[in-house]
Amino acid sequence: MNSANDRKAHEKTYGAFIDMLKWVIPLLAVITAVIVVMISG
Numbered sequence: 001m002n003s004a005n006d007r008k009a010h011e012k013t014y015g016a017f018i019d020m021l022k023w024v025i026p027l028l029a030v031i032t033a034v035i036v037v038m039i040s041g
Helices: 004-040
Strands: none
Touching: none
């Protein structure tokens, strides 16, 4: 069912997704912290 080409495409897409998450999660944490400080201040 899955050919080697599909596997390579999947690994490339998954790798790009994980790389994106490495930047997005800390960015969201910083934005959330700033908003919490603004609300509490």
